[in-house]
Amino acid sequence: xxxxxxxxxxxxxxGGRNGDLFEVPRTAPAPAPRPAPAAPVPRxxxxxxxxxxxxRLPLLPLVALPRGAGGPWAVVADAGAVRLVVAANAAAARFxxxxxxxxNAARAxxxxxxxxxxxxxxxxxxxxxxARWATSLTPVVSLEPPDxxxxxxxxxxxxxxxxxxxxxxxxxxxxxxxETFALAAAPTPRAAAWFARAAxxxxxxxxxxxxxxxxxxxxxxxxxxxxxxxxxxxxxxxTLGELRRLPRDGLARRFEPALLGALDEAFGLAPAxxxxxxxxxRFEERLEPAAELESVAALEPWCGxxxxxxxxxLKVRDAGVAALAFTxxxxxxxxxxxxxxxxxxxxxxxxxRGLLSERLGQLRLPAPVRALVLRSGVAVPVAGxxxxxxxxxxxxxAAQAGLLLDRLRARLGETAVSGVRLVxxxxxxxxxxxxxxxxxxxxAAAGAAALPAAPRPLWLLAAPEPLALESGLPxxxxxLALESGxxxxxxxWWDGVPVARDYYVARTAQGVRLWIFxxxxxxxxxxxxxxGVFG
Amino acid sequence: xNGSLDALLANATLWRARGAAEAPAAGDRxxxxxxxxxxxxxxxxxxxxxxxxxxLLLPEAGAGELSLLLPALxxxxxxxxxxxxxxxxxxxxxxxxxxxxxAQSGICPDRLLLVSAEKTPDRLWAVEQALRxxxxxxxxxWLDAADDRWLRRLKLAAEAGRTxxxxxxxxxxxxxxxxxxxxxxxxxxxxxxxxWVLKSRGRGPVRIHDVFGA
Numbered sequence: 001x002x003x004x005x006x007x008x009x010x011x012x013x014x015g016g017r018n019g020d021l022f023e024v025p026r027t028a029p030a031p032a033p034r035p036a037p038a039a040p041v042p043r044x045x046x047x048x049x050x051x052x053x054x055x056r057l058p059l060l061p062l063v064a065l066p067r068g069a070g071g072p073w074a075v076v077a078d079a080g081a082v083r084l085v086v087a088a089n090a091a092a093a094r095f096x097x098x099x100x101x102x103x104n105a106a107r108a109x110x111x112x113x114x115x116x117x118x119x120x121x122x123x124x125x126x127x128x129x130x131a132r133w134a135t136s137l138t139p140v141v142s143l144e145p146p147d148x149x150x151x152x153x154x155x156x157x158x159x160x161x162x163x164x165x166x167x168x169x170x171x172x173x174x175x176x177x178x179e180t181f182a183l184a185a186a187p188t189p190r191a192a193a194w195f196a197r198a199a200x201x202x203x204x205x206x207x208x209x210x211x212x213x214x215x216x217x218x219x220x221x222x223x224x225x226x227x228x229x230x231x232x233x234x235x236x237x238x239t240l241g242e243l244r245r246l247p248r249d250g251l252a253r254r255f256e257p258a259l260l261g262a263l264d265e266a267f268g269l270a271p272a273x274x275x276x277x278x279x280x281x282r283f284e285e286r287l288e289p290a291a292e293l294e295s296v297a298a299l300e301p302w303c304g305x306x307x308x309x310x311x312x313x314l315k316v317r318d319a320g321v322a323a324l325a326f327t328x329x330x331x332x333x334x335x336x337x338x339x340x341x342x343x344x345x346x347x348x349x350x351x352x353r354g355l356l357s358e359r360l361g362q363l364r365l366p367a368p369v370r371a372l373v374l375r376s377g378v379a380v381p382v383a384g385x386x387x388x389x390x391x392x393x394x395x396x397x398a399a400q401a402g403l404l405l406d407r408l409r410a411r412l413g414e415t416a417v418s419g420v421r422l423v424x425x426x427x428x429x430x431x432x433x434x435x436x437x438x439x440x441x442x443x444a445a446a447g448a449a450a451l452p453a454a455p456r457p458l459w460l461l462a463a464p465e466p467l468a469l470e471s472g473l474p475x476x477x478x479x480l481a482l483e484s485g486x487x488x489x490x491x492x493w494w495d496g497v498p499v500a501r502d503y504y505v506a507r508t509a510q511g512v513r514l515w516i517f518x519x520x521x522x523x524x525x526x527x528x529x530x531x532g533v534f535g
Numbered sequence: 536x537n538g539s540l541d542a543l544l545a546n547a548t549l550w551r552a553r554g555a556a557e558a559p560a561a562g563d564r565x566x567x568x569x570x571x572x573x574x575x576x577x578x579x580x581x582x583x584x585x586x587x588x589x590x591l592l593l594p595e596a597g598a599g600e601l602s603l604l605l606p607a608l609x610x611x612x613x614x615x616x617x618x619x620x621x622x623x624x625x626x627x628x629x630x631x632x633x634x635x636x637x638a639q640s641g642i643c644p645d646r647l648l649l650v651s652a653e654k655t656p657d658r659l660w661a662v663e664q665a666l667r668x669x670x671x672x673x674x675x676x677w678l679d680a681a682d683d684r685w686l687r688r689l690k691l692a693a694e695a696g697r698t699x700x701x702x703x704x705x706x707x708x709x710x711x712x713x714x715x716x717x718x719x720x721x722x723x724x725x726x727x728x729x730x731w732v733l734k735s736r737g738r739g740p741v742r743i744h745d746v747f748g749a
Contacts, residue, residue, distance in 0.1 A: 401621040404668035408650055408661055416651045420634045420644045432634040437622075437648055456636035458601040459629075481725075511723030512597050532633060533597030 051163065051185055051205060053170065054192035055134070055149040057127075059180040062087040064122040073114030076103050086118055120146070131277045133177070137170060142189075142274040148196065150189045150274055163203055186210060189274055190266040194240075197221040207268055214266060215241025222262065228255060240266070283313045283321070283376035292331070292368035296360050299328075299369055303356055306374040311349030314379060320345035323377035324352065330367035338363065340410060343402035343438075345380050351403060358410040405437060422451075426491040427499050428460065428531065454487045455505060457515040457532030464529035467516060474516060474528035478509035490520070505534070565697055570606020573746050578717070579736045583607050586697040588690045590715035592733075594706045596629040598721045599728040602747065604675070605640050607699060611672040612642040622648040624665045626676040627658050646672070659685045666692035666700055673699040683712065690714045709733070 057063070061075040072092035074085045085106050088097040095110035107113050127143055134141045137160075140152035153166055160166035167183050174181045184195030184202040191214050195202040198221045204213045217240045219232050231254070237243050243251070244263060251260050264270035285306055293299045303326060314320060322345040326338040340355050408417045419437030423430060467474040474480050485504030492498045500520040507513050515532035564587060566580035575581045583589060591600050608623055623646045625632055634644040648671075652658040655678070662676040666689065674693075681704075693700040702715065709720055718734035727745040734740075 400668060401670040404622070404664060404670050405648075407664050407668075412650065412652055412657060412661065418649050420632075420647050420649065422634055422638060422644055428633075428635075432644065434649075451635060451638055456633060456639060458605070458633055458636045459597055460631055460633040462631065507725065509725070510594070511725045511727070512595065512599075514597075533630070535597045535599065535601035 049154055049207075050152055050187055051154040051157065052187070052189040052192040053137075053151040053153045053163075053167065053183060053185045054144070054189070054196035055130070055151065055170070055174070056182045056184075056193070056196040057130070057147050057179060058182065059087050059089075060123050060126060060147045061118050062089055063179065064126040065116055065119060071112065071114060072097065072110045073116060074106055075116050075118050077118035123147075128277070130177075130179070133173060134170075136173070137166065141277050143277050144189075144193060144274075148193060150192065152189075152274075153185070163205060167201075167203070186214075188266055188268045189272050190262060191268075194221040194266060197223070211244075211267055212241075215239060215244065219243065224259065224262075228259065231255070281317065281319070281379045283310050283374065283379065285309055286371060286373045288371040289369075292370050294365075294368050296363055296365060299365070299372070300357065300360055302372055303360070303374075304353055306372065307349045307352050307356065310352070310374060310376060311347070314347040314349075317379055318347075318381060319379035320347040320382035321376040321379050322346070325375050326356075327373040327375070328365070328369045329371040329373070331370055333367045336366055341406070343405045344399055345382055346399070346403075346406075347382050351406075355406055355410045358407060362411060426489055427497070428456070428489070428503075430492075430497075454503070455484075455515075455534070457513075458535040459533040461531055461533075464517070464531045467528040467530055469528065474506070474518075476508055476514070476530065480506035480508060480514065480516065482506050483513070486518075488520075489517075503531070567607050567610060567699060569603070570610075571603070571746050573743050573748070574603075574730065577732050577735070577741050577743055583699055584716055585699055586694055587700065587717075588686070588693050588715040589699075589701045590713055590718045591701060591703050592706045592709050592718070592720040593703060594722065598723045599747075600703055600721060601632070603721070603728070603730075604701065605642075608637075608673055609641045611699060612646050614672060622646060622665070622671045622673075624648045624650060624671045624674045624676075626650045626661050626665065626674065627652050628675070628677055655680060659689065662689055662702075663692045666698055667695055669696050669698075671698050673701070675701050675703065677703045679705055679708070683714070687714050690716075 061077070065075065072089060072095060074088035074092050074097055076083050077086045083103055084099070085097060085101045085103065086099055088099065088106070092106070092110050092113055095113075097106045097110050097113065101109075103115055106115075123146060124143075127145065127147075127149065131141050131143055131149055134149055134151055138151050138153045138156045140155075142150045144150050153163070156166060157163060160169055163185050167185065170183060171181070182196045182200035184192050184198075184200070186192040186195055186202075186204045187207045187210055191204070191210060194214070194217055195204070198217050202213070204210050218238060219229055219240060222229075222240070232238075232243060237246075240263070244267065248260065251263075261270060265272040287302055287306060289302055293302065306326070310321075310324070322342050324340045326340075327335050328338065329335045338356075338359055340352065340359060342355075346352065405417055417437065418434045421433050421435045423433050425431045467476055467480075469475065470479055483505040486502035487504075488502050490498075490500045501517040502520060503515060503517045505513060506516050513534035514530055515534065516528055516530050518526055518528050520526065564580070565585045566578075566582035567585055568582040569575050569578070578584075591603070593600055612623060623642070625647065627650065632647065632649070634647070637647070638644055648665075650661050650665075652661050658676065658678060659681060662674060662678075665671045665674045665676075686702075689700070689702070706720060713734070715734065716736065718732075720731040720733055722729040722731065724745070727747050730743040730746045732741045732743065
């Protein structure tokens, strides 16, 4: 499936990397906006039963950081204007260090406390690893940043023999990964998450008992902003049940609309869509020929077989990959690697095969090959993978342009192929830059305003060549006749590579037009140089 | 007598040497105006033939070969990208082409593809790939020694598409045979650039004086 087909609600803040959006199949009006005079109670309809298992990882900021166990240490992060401890290891906790303390207070409690900065990207990666593990329990896993996972497990209950057995299984798996966790199960995802924040092990299986159990939870489990919680406390509200007993329109008026929405979601009155997490897919397969492969010629058909399987893998996913790596396993030697790359993700095994044979043509095997492994980069959906109409869409054209780049790079090397870009700069040698060519780049504005008015040569020498002098005039196979000039270029004094030159257009006795200059450096002789050829 | 001659001349399969330059046969290869009237006048089709091999023989790099090609390159670079012929490929040029000068002539540097290849087999291979890919509007390739078999291969590759395919070779290769459809020798003079049209369909060798002149 393509992202466009998946996107049923139109709200995909993560840009489509995490897979399907699925939702509690219950239709209800959106949470009432603040000025609504009376927030209607959503009507409930019969729905297929769901059971959500929430996994909360209170020490995620700690475990995500690569740090040895030695000594007490804690993770701190900015919380508004102040910095607070967000998690502390066991050694620090023995001194009384806990989340919510200020770093100085924590240091006073535990002398020699190590403090580390929170690293959200690492936490996200850790969460994704756990999500991959969680797919062993159910295919429906969603990430609940910053510190949780939500698993829809109704369909897995029979396999594991009930929710209790499933939770034991999950707990054993998390223990084996040395995670600190809290688990809870409830018919709605938000309720499960709140139960997990309150205590480990709560299970509410039926929607009938949900309201009662949820009502007993303290408001702090919601993780709402401190101001909202203070407002509730001022009204004398301590539990979710007390909050829910207030008139709905009063709640809608007094608090953020999101609060009523969250309550409805938790109690199962409003749909609570969760985005399904889909792990990035890569192809990996290993072949072990019966006999060792002695030559590149013997190796190629085996690589071809792996590429065929890659082609099937990509075809069913309507996807392509931009990078491949063949690992060749040798006896008594470290494995060697053959990498192939494409400018655009490609699905066609035949194109990959063409690239491979170019690369293998350059390859010398260091030793016979015992086994070979093909690994791909992340498979991404390819536009028009099923073919485009000829003459339509520049996608196919860009693919062709990209394929040429890929072939040239595969044989000649990455650096042998380049594009150029203009740089607004007066020094002639700095007025352009070599870049990696882009097959589908939008046509950049040529920057006509920045172009010099004086003539420029079509060839520029890599470095200016000194010219000999003959009776005071520069010469190159005979005296040069100056045609036009001088054009004075003086620039670059600020970055240490100053130039001060007078440029002329000159013509050799043979009629070749040259671009030459006389240096104008304050000290030293004023010498003539050849810098370009008009061609 | 006259009647039988007319009947013969009416036969479309008969190729007439004299008329070739003036009236290209229907269904001929596409051509692209060179931008130099004196040269256009001497070429069949009144321009660079596309989809075949063109050979320029140079006494030295910078003899005026780029100025000669520049109007045609500009026309190709102005084509919309949707046509799929994206690249102006430069294979193994003797120096780096200077982008500001190209931009002055209206060629967007974005379209340039520079390929360096030291060894001759790599160079020939790269030219063939570029010609066959169909994604190049023009392929300029600097070659010295190249055996006849390879040149024929390149010609076949060029004929598969409608790329402006130009081989730039040193003047000392003038004596050797070449499968190129059009062969020009460049001779810079103090007044400008003289051209020898060495080989062209329907023409013997012709000298064009001061091709850039009016």
